[in-house]
Amino acid sequence: MEKFNDKVVLITGGTSGIGKATAQQFIEQGATVIITGRHQDTVDQTARELGERGHGVVADSSSISDLKKLAETVKSKTGKVDVLFVNAGYGKFAPIxxxxxEHYSQQFDVLVKGSIFTVQSILPLMGEGSNIILNTSVVTEQGMPGASVYSAAKSAVQSLLKTFAAELSEQKIRVNAVSPGPIETDFFNKTGMNDEEQEGFAETVLDKVPMKRFGKSKEIADAVLFLASENASYIHGTEIYIDGGMVQF
Ligand SMILES: NC(=O)c1ccc[n+]([C@@H]2O[C@H](COP(=O)([O-])OP(=O)(O)OC[C@H]3O[C@@H](n4cnc5c(N)ncnc54)[C@H](OP(=O)(O)O)[C@@H]3O)[C@@H](O)[C@H]2O)c1
Incomplete structure (x- = not known):
């Protein structure tokens, strides 16, 4: 049975990796899905791949005016949002x-300002029983050399999770987060590390993952769909770690 028939799902940063895999799964489960990204070509391409219930809107999550325009476009297209996955982002790594x-501002703009103003802009389209899912990271739990700014920004998102959840309880909107460990996506190509540095980083990270492998985008998508479903109807204000055990031992 399709679990998300008649549901509208908005996923920021849906042109690749975790966002795209999540969009594909929601489509398979009957939802109408709107994805965002910063580039017209990848947004159009992804919307085409998603099929007739897939839509794309170009919006930079670090721009408040883009997020306001996004809300207007979504309102005119679907009139409502049942599930908002605040996923857009990237990590830039550098030693102290x-x-x-610029590094500081860009990371905090896309991750922190982006999370706050995405939720603020889309909230008027969300009714009782709808869901917000944030994307944090295991970097909130472990010190990782070179990841100061990214980790601080993701820790702010983790804090937003608690406050958003407390504040939106009365409106009966559940707010939760997925906290991915290392996942096979384009993420690591965009960190500013060269191939050799990426290999060294992957080795160091895998040493810390009891399951000794990177996760797959689908494994995060599974958790997002669970949190957005009725099966998670009493789960509110929490994070699910999908990290092969990385921060558990
Ligand atoms: N992969 C991991 O190991 C890992 C671990 C923990 C958390 N995460 C988090 O998971 C989320 C998704 O990352 P991913 O691993 O799936 O990487 P990815 O494949 O690089 O996907 C990132 C997505 O975010 C979009 N994006 C980036 N900046 C944006 C902006 N300013 N406005 C709108 N969209 C933007 C990208 O689209 P465009 O570039 O086309 O705009 C793309 O669709 C991020 O928040 C990341 O921090 C990833």
Whole structure:
């Protein structure tokens, strides 16, 4: 049975990796899905791949005016949002001496400002029984050299989870988060590390993962669909770690 028939799902950063895999699964489960990204070509391409219930809107999550326009477009297209997956983001890594203002601002803009203003813009389209799912990261639980700014920004998102959940309880909107460990996506190509540094990083990270492998986008998508479903009807304000045990031992 399709679990999300007649549901509208908005996924920020849905053109690749975790967001795209989640969009595909919601489509398979009967939902109408709107994805965002910063580039017209990848947004159009992804919307085409999703099929007739898939839509794409170009919106930069670090721009409040883009997020307001996104809300207007979604309102005119579907009139409502049942599930909002606040997923857009990337991690830029640098050792402390190399962090500059641009690095700091860009990371906090897409992850923290982006989460706050995505939720603020879309909230008027969300009714009782709808769901917000944030995307945090295991970096909130473990010190990882080079990841100061990214980890601090994701820790702010983790904090938003608690406050959003407390504040939206009265409106009967559940708010939860997925906290991925290392997942096979384009993420690591965008960190600023070269191939050799990425290999070294992967080795160090895998040492810390009891299951000794990277996760797959589908494994995060499974958790998002669970949190958005009636099977999770009493789960509110929490994070699910999908990390092969990385932060559990
Ligand atoms: N992969 C991991 O190991 C891992 C672990 C923990 C958490 N996460 C989190 O998972 C989320 C998705 O990452 P991923 O691993 O799936 O990486 P990915 O394959 O690089 O996907 C990132 C997505 O976010 C979009 N995006 C980036 N900046 C954006 C912006 N300013 N506005 C709108 N969209 C934006 C990208 O689209 P465009 O570039 O086309 O705009 C793309 O669709 C991120 O929040 C990341 O921090 C990933």
């Amino acid at each position: 001496p190399e962090i500059d203002e």
